[in-house]
Amino acid sequence: MYWLQTLSSSITVIFLGLCLQLTTGEAADIQKLLDVNVIPMGPAKSGEKIELACSVQSYWTNCALVKVYTLSNPPIDFPLGNFNYTYCACPGEAKTFFWTIQSSRTVNVGCGAVFLLDNVCPEGQNSIPPQNKRRYSVNMKTLKIIS
Structure with missing residues (x-):
C-alpha cells in the first residue's frame, strides 16, 4: 500500500x-506587443468639442500593419468623423492619432490597436505580423462632462 x-x-x-x-x-x-495610451483629457462642458489623442507603439521585432480605432461607452459624437487609421508600425516607433469628439454626458473613451495580416509596409521593411502572441491593445480614460 x-x-x-x-x-x-x-x-x-x-x-x-x-x-x-x-x-x-x-x-x-x-506578451504585450502593442502599447496604446490615451493622452489625458481635461473635463469638458456638455456639447463642447474636445480632442482625443492616442499614442501607439509597437514592440514587435518587425514592421507590421496596425489598425487604430476608437472605443466609447456610452457612444459619443464625432463631428469630423470617426476614422480608423492604418499605418506601418516599426519597432520602437510611437505615433499619435487624433479625433475630435463631443459628448453631453460623462463617458469612457479610448483607443484600440490591432496587428493586421495585410502586407502593405514599404518595400524593404519586413512586414510580418506576430503569430500566437497578443496581437492587440486597448486603453480607456474617462471624459468627465461638467455642467
Whole structure:
C-alpha cells in the first residue's frame, strides 16, 4: 500500500510540474506587443468639442500593419468623423492619432490597436505580423462632462 501511495504522489507531482511548465510557456508567448495610451483629457462642458489623442507603439521585432480605432461607452459624437487609421508600425516607433469628439454626458473613451495580416509596409521593411502572441491593445480614460 505504501508503494502505491508513493507512486500516486509521484505521478501527481510530475503532472503538476508539467501543467506549470505549459502554463508558464503560454504566459511567455502572450506578451504585450502593442502599447496604446490615451493622452489625458481635461473635463469638458456638455456639447463642447474636445480632442482625443492616442499614442501607439509597437514592440514587435518587425514592421507590421496596425489598425487604430476608437472605443466609447456610452457612444459619443464625432463631428469630423470617426476614422480608423492604418499605418506601418516599426519597432520602437510611437505615433499619435487624433479625433475630435463631443459628448453631453460623462463617458469612457479610448483607443484600440490591432496587428493586421495585410502586407502593405514599404518595400524593404519586413512586414510580418506576430503569430500566437497578443496581437492587440486597448486603453480607456474617462471624459468627465461638467455642467
